Amino acid sequence: MGQRLKRYTGLAGLFCAAVGTPLLADHSMQMGLVASANSSFYKGAAEEHYLLPLLIADYDRFYLQGINGGYRLYKDDNGQSLALELRRTFDGYNSDDSDALEGMGDRDGAWEAGLAYEMGMAGGRAKVKLMQDISATHDGFSAGIEYERKLWVDDAHAVTWYAGSEYWSGRKTDYYFGVTREEATSTRAIYSADKSYSFSLGSNAIKRIDNNLSLIASAEYLWMTDAVKDSPLTARQDQWTAYAGIFYQF
DSSP states (O other): OOOOOSOOHHHHHHHHHHHSSTTSOSSEEEEEEEEEEEOOSBTTOOOEEEEEEEEEEEETTEEEETTEEEEEEEEOTTSOEEEEEEEEOOOOBOGGGOGGGTTSOOBOOOEEEEEEEEEEETTEEEEEEEEEEOSSSSOOEEEEEEEEEEEEEOSSEEEEEEEEEEEEOHHHHHHHHOBOTTTOBTTBOOBOOOOEEEEEEEEEEEEEOSSSEEEEEEEEEEEEOHHHHTSTTBSOSEEEEEEEEEEEEO
16 A cells, blocks of 8 residues: 555645745746655554655746645735645545554545735745635635744755644544544544644755755654544644655756
């Protein structure tokens, strides 16, 4: 069975690094290859590793950031924008990911769409997203905010830090962490998860090799509230992720 990414916020941070620094020009296309490792919330699920090709493009009002794509309805010269955005999530699990998940129905990733607002703030960049499931997977809603700011930048290097928080509605949280009556066993109680929140902190680093080639790395720590901790499916309520990639800009 192929490995599946349980959370994608760290990957989104890596995209921010690839498109949000002065080392890389606007109106460009980048192709990359990323290697990653991440822990899992779920009991018995092993640490995951994968290799993933990515495409990042930004031209005028259109953009593509691997798992996110959108059209800017509004943008100004100060970097403020409002966009319609579509994203593919990779949350979830297969029942054979661990013995503790045996007998559970698979939980799939979803297609979500909504609004994304971005602006400059306090020397950095802030982005707010409101997203709704449009694939009838979990039928839930999420809202998130992320702030990123430069720590150090020169002609060939950039290091940034970012922090964020995301709200998941009860439907979305329950889909990924709840246990239905049919899935309950003598060692796995019925569980209906309420709304949840996550909080993340991470850092991105870029080294420019030449005008076209860049190395990018990202690391993130994420913590979720007790709605996740109290689930009989989980062994922890936090997760770490690490990514490293190489990107070629056309």
